[in-house]
Amino acid sequence: MFEVDPVASGAAPGPVAPAGAAKTFRGYDQQQSFLLPPSLDDWLAEDDEARFISEIVDDVLDLTAVYASYESASGAPPYDPRMMLKLLLFAYATGVTSSREVQRRCLRDIGFRWLSGNQAPDYRSLARFRRRHLEVLPGLFAQVLAVCAQAGLVSLGRVALDGTKLSANASKHKAMSYDRIVPKIDQLQAEVGALLAEAEQVDRAEDERHGEDRRGDEIPQELARRQGRLAKLRAAKEQIEQDAAEKAAAAAQEIARSKGEAAEDAERAAGEAAANAEPKPKTQRNFTDPQARIMKTNHGFEYAFNAQATVDEDHQIVLATSVTQQATDVQQFEPMMTQTAGSLAAAGIGQTPEVVLVDAGYCSETNLAAASAMPSTVLIATGRQRHDETFPVDVADGLLPPGASRREQMAHALRTKQGRADYARRKAIVEPVFGQMKTRQNAGRLRLRGLSGAQGEWLLHALCHNLRKLRTATVAGIAPA
Template sequence: MVSSRVAPAGAGKTFRGYDQQQQFLLPPSLDDWLDEDDEARFVSEVVDDVLDLSGVYASYESAAGAPPYDPRMMLKLLLFAYSTGVTSSREVERRCKRDIGFRWLSGNQAPDYRSLARFRRRHLGVLPGLFAQVLQVCAQAGLVRLGRVALDGTKLHANASKHKAISYDRIVPKIDQLHAEVDALLAEAEAVDQAEDDEHGPERRGDEIPAELARRETRLAKLRAAKEQIEADAAEKAAAAAREKAEAAGKPAEQAEQAAVDAAGNAKPKPKAQRNFTDPEARIMKTNHGFDYAFNAQAAVDEDHQIVLAAQVTQQATDVQQFVPMTEQTVSILTVAGIGQSPQTVLADAGYCSESNLAAAGKLASQVLIATGRQDHDERFPQGMVEGPPPEGASRREQMAHTLRTAQGHADYARRKAIVEPVFGQIKTRQNAGQLRLRGLAGAQGEWLLHALCHNLRKLRNATTIGIVPA
């Protein structure tokens, strides 16, 4: 049947035929619909021919119930979705019905969004192993050179609402208020029970909890947990600050640790310190869009092809405490991936500069360049470019400032932004990583690692496409 609609009067151009009711003889296979160089084919080949999925399959050995979807298919969908910026399980389900790439990967199945979400959450624990495998493939393809490696952090918005939070100065009076309300409701319930016993006899069970009482007790438990978490955070921050101050003053490790213990015991939370009820593990941080609940995502990036070597998420808004964990993790992952080599130079901005980090940097096999930030009144930083070693008696910060002002140090550090900042931009723009889907620290860590894995896969595919790596 031909559509009755006609071109507007006066249109003298002839157009190609258009009939939405036209019947077609479609290709017998979806494979014929997909371009040979489509990203979906690359993801499928990596999962089928490269990755060891024994860790994924192991979780199903004792599983009961109906047969689940094939883990290979689910992992392909997950990797392809995150690589193309689709992080919603509901959207993946829709794409499996409408998008040729998704339909081809799923074998023309359409897993429901609950199954997709459960698969993602269930296998967070195997992501570090898969990440190391992809990193090993990138290294074998010549994409990991370990010359300069840049370390930096970026903020990822948590799946938490700012309207579902309460500050410390409101928690204590709220707890007292709820205590009074619960006591009043319990007294009322007891009086009602006694009256009903007098009227109907003592056969009534009497253990039914009024809905109003249950709601208040639930809120009271959440408030207590939030109060304890805020107090624990304040103690941890006070201990870290005291330990850093003692180490900077050159005190022995025992005295530094005792100072940290004393500071933690005397710590008092700030009145405006908040805890969120949607995601209690998220923290208020300064982002590009103002203050919001977020996580601090760290990454160590290799220079030549911007391959992510390590990825970690923390609840701490600042980067200063992440230098040692990230350098240790980078070395560990390189060992697991079979690379067995340390970076020649590690670059970090002033957010990582501290006395303890400078001391730790001196113990690494790599040369470390950390921006020193502003000069204190009692420090002597060199002015302009210098040559030769630092002067005798210089502090660690003064030594680092001297190294950064040598010709080689200046040239190396100048590359920091160009190495790591584009990676954050690519992941957030192409993969929609700026907004997390999973809640909790473990969920945020797994999702950030998944984004880093997909970023490395895209770099590997691009290198293969343009001929850097033989196809």
């Protein structure tokens, strides 16, 4: 037990070490006042990440698009967008994605307090700012990518494309399968009909039955609740049927193309498949986030989104991103190549990647045809050798046999000495980026709901990842300060 020393030299009385203690300790007084007004700038280390984020926002980024959204705003003066953007970037770069946690950090964390100018925006303002400015993120991402290129961090030698699953902000318990939705709609329609009949009787009752503050013609709470559930069920049913039709059409079109059928025949086959498509009974929809889909993640089957990214080899800079509701990657190759070209153009980078590395999840006849028309060398893993491939597995730099298919040509390219050397780098380029973003930035679980929210948040994570790479290179002297 500590004893109170009634005579403390130069300070208010406080706890002291037990009598006879052999060690002398530094003075400690929780009630000590500052002799001069404190400065948060003195408390923040010169190499702190918060200072780097502040410099990027103040000196590098063009925030014209951010400020433009406030021109017609009314009401009380909002928080300065520079401050809010700094907090958002610093929070995501350090793995703080909760608006409530950011508000707490603004009171307790030196980096957050310094960035906010000793203010503490409430979590609603932070959340609204994040959602409000999702549409300007592509422009900010392009600016950061341009800075990375100017710093020599983008070489476009080898580029890898891959996908990863992001857990959606949706509860498994707020979902229903197609075979339960259909009978539930019938049940709710019957209940709504009964409640409407009862509501008509209630409307005719005398006013005193409803209380002084009620008109007497309000919809009963039970009816409103059931009507809301019925609307959600109908929307989920229609979405499941639409998705089944689109999936059937895409599959039919892919089969037609692989057989070399004409475009008109492929379109006709897709239309017939869509018209005859029937949803699987166990297909589910979530009512918390109806746009999320059940996907297999590292934690089992969860409601999730499929996030895509192309990554440059030398410094693992993310070149482009997208998010899709499709669990498989096969339909994302062409959109991501287009997205990558657009992202490089927006950043003022006039080059194209020399080699693009893609895993077997993207392999299809359509994608192989698209790859053969690209200016870059594209290596798409074809999986194991198929029984109808006409050349042996160990063929290397020899000539292809006559009449080789696109799949056989790609398999041959992967088995050459250069192809093996290039493709061996795929995992080392893109997969560490996903690991870093999910571990350091808490990117594996989304905060925003809906496909547009998921796309914006994933792009925000990619932007912050590139900022961290830029800071690391600057500190290491690789990039100019």
